[in-house]
Every structure is written in C-alpha cells, then in structure tokens.
Amino acid sequence: MKSFFQVAAAGLALGLMASLAVSAAQGSETKGKYYFKKTCKPCHVEGKAGGLVTPLSKTQAQWKAYLQAGKHNKGKEALSALLSEQQLLDVQTFLVAHASDSPQPETCGG
Numbered sequence: 001m002k003s004f005f006q007v008a009a010a011g012l013a014l015g016l017m018a019s020l021a022v023s024a025a026q027g028s029e030t031k032g033k034y035y036f037k038k039t040c041k042p043c044h045v046e047g048k049a050g051g052l053v054t055p056l057s058k059t060q061a062q063w064k065a066y067l068q069a070g071k072h073n074k075g076k077e078a079l080s081a082l083l084s085e086q087q088l089l090d091v092q093t094f095l096v097a098h099a100s101d102s103p104q105p106e107t108c109g110g
C-alpha cells in the first residue's frame with residue numbers, strides 16, 4: 001500500500017507539471033513587447049514599408065485570429081518567417097493585452 005507521502009508527492013508533481021504547461025501555452029507579455037519592438041516595429045512606424053501598426057490597430061479577437069492564421073503582409077508571407085512559434089505566442093499575448101478593446105490599450109510608443 002502506498003504511504004500518504006508517496007501519494008502527496010505524486011499529486012504535487014502532477015500539479016507542478018500542469019502549471020508549467022499552462023504558463024508555456026500562455027506566452028509572456030514582457031517578452032512579447034520586446035519582440036514586437038525589436039522585430040515588428042522597424043517596419044511598422046509611420047513612413048516605413050508596413051505602415052503604422054500598434055496593439056491598438058486591432059481588437060483582442062482580431063489579434064488572436066491574425067496570429068492564428070499566421071499570414072503576414074497581405075497574406076503573402078508567413079509570420080513564422082519572422083519569429084519562432086513561442087516568440088509569436090509572446091507577441092500575441094502582448095498585442096491582445098493592449099488591443100483597442102483591452103482593459104489597458106497601449107500604443108507601444110508609436
């Protein structure tokens with residue numbers, strides 16, 4: 001028969017794995033902001049090739065749909081050409097958190 005401690009330890013390990021999986025699937029807003037500024041912004045300020053794009057350019061639902069479709073530049077390119085899957089998830093987390101209909105709309109300095 002298993003001791004109480006064995007059962008408790010197993011439960012703890014499972015809980016830890018579940019919380020790790022959740023944090024990986026959510027993405028990091030702080031990292032996303034960094035990647036957006038570093039990778040997207042150079043083309044997305046007024047006067048540059050992509051035109052002005054900020055978190056305010058879309059609603060939360062629109063950003064989710066855009067990142068999930070994964071197409072860029074009028075559907076001609078894949079977003080995955082710019083950043084890894086995890087980095088795009090971080091960017092999505094940042095954009096959604098500050099979208100036009102979010103509780104904290106933000107222009108990200110542009």
Ligand code: HEC
Nearest residue numbers: 039040043044049050051053071072073074075082083091
């Ligand atoms: C090398 C330059 C470049 C980079 C880097 C870049 N973009 Fe773009 N982006 C463009 C161009 C060019 C367009 C098309 C603009 C137009 O003619 O309407 C575009 C269009 C867009 C659009 C409008 C919808 C569409 O797909 O046409 C969004 C939103 C967008 N980019 C988001 C991003 C995000 C998010 C990143 C960073 C992951 C990014 N862009 C990085 C050049 C760039």
